[in-house]
Amino acid sequence: MSTHKEIKKVTTHSLTEMKKNGIKISMLTAYDYSMARILDAAGIDVLLVGDSASNVMAGHETTLPITLDNMIYHAGSVIRGVERSLVVVDLPFGSYQANSSEALRSAIRIMKETGAHAVKMEGGEEVSESIIRILTAGIPVMGHLGLTPQSIYKFGTYTVRATEDDEAEKLKKDALLLEHLGCFALVLEKIPASLATEVAKSVQIPVIGIGAGGGVDGQVLVTHDMMGINFEFKPRFLRRYLNLHEDMANAVKSYINDVKSGDFPSEKESY
Numbered sequence: 001m002s003t004h005k006e007i008k009k010v011t012t013h014s015l016t017e018m019k020k021n022g023i024k025i026s027m028l029t030a031y032d033y034s035m036a037r038i039l040d041a042a043g044i045d046v047l048l049v050g051d052s053a054s055n056v057m058a059g060h061e062t063t064l065p066i067t068l069d070n071m072i073y074h075a076g077s078v079i080r081g082v083e084r085s086l087v088v089v090d091l092p093f094g095s096y097q098a099n100s101s102e103a104l105r106s107a108i109r110i111m112k113e114t115g116a117h118a119v120k121m122e123g124g125e126e127v128s129e130s131i132i133r134i135l136t137a138g139i140p141v142m143g144h145l146g147l148t149p150q151s152i153y154k155f156g157t158y159t160v161r162a163t164e165d166d167e168a169e170k171l172k173k174d175a176l177l178l179e180h181l182g183c184f185a186l187v188l189e190k191i192p193a194s195l196a197t198e199v200a201k202s203v204q205i206p207v208i209g210i211g212a213g214g215g216v217d218g219q220v221l222v223t224h225d226m227m228g229i230n231f232e233f234k235p236r237f238l239r240r241y242l243n244l245h246e247d248m249a250n251a252v253k254s255y256i257n258d259v260k261s262g263d264f265p266s267e268k269e270s271y
């Protein structure tokens with residue numbers, strides 16, 4: 001089995017192989033060309049054009065307002081920056097919940113208009129009919145269970161999900177169902193690590209966690225959070241790798257000073 005860097009192009013099949021061989025899967029969000037190029041060249045396995053773009057790119061409080069057209073714009077930009085990573089695009093709220101025909105139409109638009117490789121959908125049994133139709137059209141689907149932000153107004157809070165037996169049981173059943181339907185992978189968000197580990201062991205498809213502990217097959221974070229661009233968001237599961245908010249603010253302050261003092265541009269920076 002090749003290591004992650006030796007895979008020329010990551011496919012849904014490579015992810016299955018990685019799970020089989022105990023190689024952890026790395027996944028981050030991307031919403032634009034420049035960031036996608038950096039993450040792809042650095043060797044990330046999966047890029048998620050997440051509907052978290054609604055929060056980090058558009059400044060909305062939730063993921064609900066982002067539209068299918070917005071997602072298509074972001075996904076097209078990401079795809080143009082990618083050579084190796086598998087690109088998965090979130091079906092946004094309102095683009096698949098009404099019925100399976102609408103879900104299929106939305107998924108087809110994403111695949112046709114962006115060149116993305118797969119879609120992601122939140123929910124289990126409730127969206128199974130739509131998942132079947134999308135899969136039947138040959139479009140790979142990644143599931144998403146646990147804290148599903150498109151249902152935030154049903155949950156009421158962003159706290160850890162499935163801490164009670166009935167919700168944990170439903171989640172385990174839904175994970176098996178998604179695998180049975182043919183989803184190629186599954187995201188588990190903000191659930192107890194012991195439950196996530198149990199789910200990852202119970203299915204053959206890769207399980208990628210966010211706030212779901214280390215016993216799963218891979219990890220995903222929102223890039224703006226792990227880079228410290230988005231500095232207000234500090235959940236326990238988030239590891240910050242940079243403090244870009246501060247670095248960028250300092251760079252902008254230096255630029256302002258240089259412009260105001262006349263130091264920029266210098267002779268060497270002029271024609």
Ligand code: KIV
Nearest residue numbers: 029050051052187220
């Ligand atoms: O939209 C998103 O960024 C996501 C991840 C948090 C998994 O769905």
